[in-house]
Amino acid sequence: MTRGLRRWLVAVWLCTVLGALAETSAILLFGDLTDNALQNGSLDAFWSPAAQWLALAVVGAAIGYAGGSLSVWVSERFVMRLREHVFDHVQKLPPHFFQRHRQGDLLSRLTGDVEAIEQMAVSGLIGTASALFSAVFYAAAAFWLQWDLATATFALAPLFWLAARKFSAGVKSVARDGRVADGAVTSVVEESLGNLVLTQAYGRQDAERRRLKVEATAWFRASVRSARLNQAYGQIVQVIETICVLAVIGIGVWEISEGQMTLGQLLAFAALLSYLYPPIRSLAQLGLLVTAATAGAERLIEILDARPAVSDPAQGAHPATGRPDGTVEVRDVSFRYPGTDVTALDGLSFTVRPGETVIITGPSGAGKSTLSKLLLRFYDPDSGALLLDGTPLNAFPLERLREYVALLPQETLVLHDTVRANIACGRPGASDHAIEEAARTADAHDFILGLPDGYDTRVDPNSARLSGGQLQRLAIARAVLRDAPVLVLDEPTTGLDGIAARRIVEPLRRLMAGRTTLMITHDLDLAPDADRVIVLEHGRITETGRHDELLALGGTYARLHHSRKNTAAGV
Numbered sequence: 035m036t037r038g039l040r041r042w043l044v045a046v047w048l049c050t051v052l053g054a055l056a057e058t059s060a061i062l063l064f065g066d067l068t069d070n071a072l073q074n075g076s077l078d079a080f081w082s083p084a085a086q087w088l089a090l091a092v093v094g095a096a097i098g099y100a101g102g103s104l105s106v107w108v109s110e111r112f113v114m115r116l117r118e119h120v121f122d123h124v125q126k127l128p129p130h131f132f133q134r135h136r137q138g139d140l141l142s143r144l145t146g147d148v149e150a151i152e153q154m155a156v157s158g159l160i161g162t163a164s165a166l167f168s169a170v171f172y173a174a175a176a177f178w179l180q181w182d183l184a185t186a187t188f189a190l191a192p193l194f195w196l197a198a199r200k201f202s203a204g205v206k207s208v209a210r211d212g213r214v215a216d217g218a219v220t221s222v223v224e225e226s227l228g229n230l231v232l233t234q235a236y237g238r239q240d241a242e243r244r245r246l247k248v249e250a251t252a253w254f255r256a257s258v259r260s261a262r263l264n265q266a267y268g269q270i271v272q273v274i275e276t277i278c279v280l281a282v283i284g285i286g287v288w289e290i291s292e293g294q295m296t297l298g299q300l301l302a303f304a305a306l307l308s309y310l311y312p313p314i315r316s317l318a319q320l321g322l323l324v325t326a327a328t329a330g331a332e333r334l335i336e337i338l339d340a341r342p343a344v345s346d347p348a349q350g351a352h353p354a355t356g357r358p359d360g361t362v363e364v365r366d367v368s369f370r371y372p373g374t375d376v377t378a379l380d381g382l383s384f385t386v387r388p389g390e391t392v393i394i395t396g397p398s399g400a401g402k403s404t405l406s407k408l409l410l411r412f413y414d415p416d417s418g419a420l421l422l423d424g425t426p427l428n429a430f431p432l433e434r435l436r437e438y439v440a441l442l443p444q445e446t447l448v449l450h451d452t453v454r455a456n457i458a459c460g461r462p463g464a465s466d467h468a469i470e471e472a473a474r475t476a477d478a479h480d481f482i483l484g485l486p487d488g489y490d491t492r493v494d495p496n497s498a499r500l501s502g503g504q505l506q507r508l509a510i511a512r513a514v515l516r517d518a519p520v521l522v523l524d525e526p527t528t529g530l531d532g533i534a535a536r537r538i539v540e541p542l543r544r545l546m547a548g549r550t551t552l553m554i555t556h557d558l559d560l561a562p563d564a565d566r567v568i569v570l571e572h573g574r575i576t577e578t579g580r581h582d583e584l585l586a587l588g589g590t591y592a593r594l595h596h597s598r599k600n601t602a603a604g605v
């Protein structure tokens with residue numbers, strides 16, 4: 035991730051070296067001015083060093099500006115790449131990853147934790163480089179100026195290091211607690227906002243407030259502890275500095291009284307010390323900052339360590355291009371979700387021929403949605419294979435596979451964009467005419483025209499502007515535009531009332547015409563039209579046949595059908 039940035043880093047360090055050189059020279063000029071101009075009261079001795087000092091100050095300022103701006107540019111670019119890298123990675127992770135991590139916590143990792151690293155990268159790059167070079171230069175100048183005073187100063191330097199060491203373990207644990215608490219607070223806020231209707235309808239405001247308070251208190255404690263540690267560290271460092279300054283003045287006074295040193299030399303040395311301490315202090319502080327940032331880095335690494343469940347086949351291993359006819363074969367497929375013991379699918383086998391419609395039904399938890407995830411290749415099966423026109427799904431590049439197998443998911447997925455963009459995402463670059471045709475096929479054109487800005491009306495998943503049925507018809511239009519040979523419909527009528535559900539039957543029929551369709555549903559109204567019905571129980575096929583054959587069989591299907599009818603009739 036640092037590709038292309040390293041040579042800029044060298045430029046930053048170069049600026050730092052030059053800046054430190056300029057400042058060291060200025061301090062030496064100060065000593066010179068004190069002894070020759072100030073003590074002798076000679077204006078003649080003033081002009082030349084003063085002019086040199088001013089020139090050094092201007093050059094030093096220009097170098098400081100260049101180095102400072104450049105180092106921020108380098109480190110911010112690094113952080114931007116880091117953010118993109120983590121985000122790209124997150125987008126490839128399997129669905130169960132998101133079910134097992136709270137969304138708010140992921141959000142906090144992608145924002146807050148990246149920021150913690152950003153602080154370290156910015157301060158790290160500027161801080162370490164400039165502090166290190168400055169410390170070395172000023173130390174060298176100090177020895178050159180007054181070796182005995184310098185020796186006394188450096189004899190006390192390990193005190194800074196000891197103080198930093200003492201604090202670093204505490205800082206790390208507090209930083210980790212703070213980051214975790216931050217993730218928890220974001221999660222609670224995010225979950226509460228998502229559940230606002232439930233909260234208000236059932237008067238759960240107090241319970242939600244308590245939930246937030248628990249997390250906010252943890253965050254508050256971590257913040258206060260962190261501030262306390264930093265304060266204590268800062269104050270201890272000041273005391274150590276005072277000890278050093280007093281030691282230098284003591285030795286200086288003694289040397290002046292012995293006639294071994296001038297006042298100018300002592301003042302120049304004291305000025306040098308005031309330049310030397312900040313870099314030493316910031317080096318120690320940097321240690322604390324890095325320690326705190328590692329807590330954020332660990333949380334990001336946890337995300338980066340999560341592996342995508344599937345990957346693209348090797349280059350060159352792709353099957354021939356060309357639109358498949360749409361034969362779907364599920365061959366002895368078994369699957370369990372990573373990290374669980376439950377077998378979601380157990381030796382499943384069936385074939386769907388091009389253009390056939392197969393309904394997959396069964397009790398809750400039977401493995402129906404899991405099958406749809408395998409068909410879209412969100413996961414690969416543990417054993418067995420899924421094939422499209424005889425080619426295993428994992429031989430297709432993922433992007434191409436998802437062009438051939440279109441999903442109409444259970445939840446209506448909406449982009450925060452216009453109606454047009456929401457349909458067009460079925461086939462990026464589709465013409466307005468094609469988008470309107472798809473909307474007509476999905477019976478969506480008329481209601482879209484009735485919206486305030488027609489096709490340019492913005493939709494939002496949380497806004498009440500579109501009903502569930504209308505959103506579903508938008509999703510159908512998107513699938514029509516995608517024009518995939520294979521369709522996977524996961525509970526297309528879930529959440530819709532009887533009228534809205536009936537309203538999408540015709541658009542669905544039009545969408546399914548001529549395509550291989552696997553419809554996962556509890557709603558068996560469409561079953562008489564299907565070429566076949568497959569009943570899944572505990573991840574296995576227990577019944578298969580046409581609707582009327584299965585009804586006559588009087589088994590699970592007949593039971594499901596009757597209970598559905600009774601529910602619909604309100605019995």
Ligand SMILES: Nc1ncnc2c1ncn2[C@@H]1O[C@H](COP(=O)(O)OP(=O)(O)OP(=O)(O)O)[C@@H](O)[C@H]1O
Binds near residue numbers: 377
């Ligand atoms: N992300 C997951 N991680 C672990 N186990 C899961 C996950 N999703 C589903 N399962 C388990 O896999 C099995 C099959 O679930 P699946 O969602 O496929 O059932 P389903 O037939 O679609 O149920 P429903 O009709 O209620 O949607 C169940 O035992 C379920 O608990």
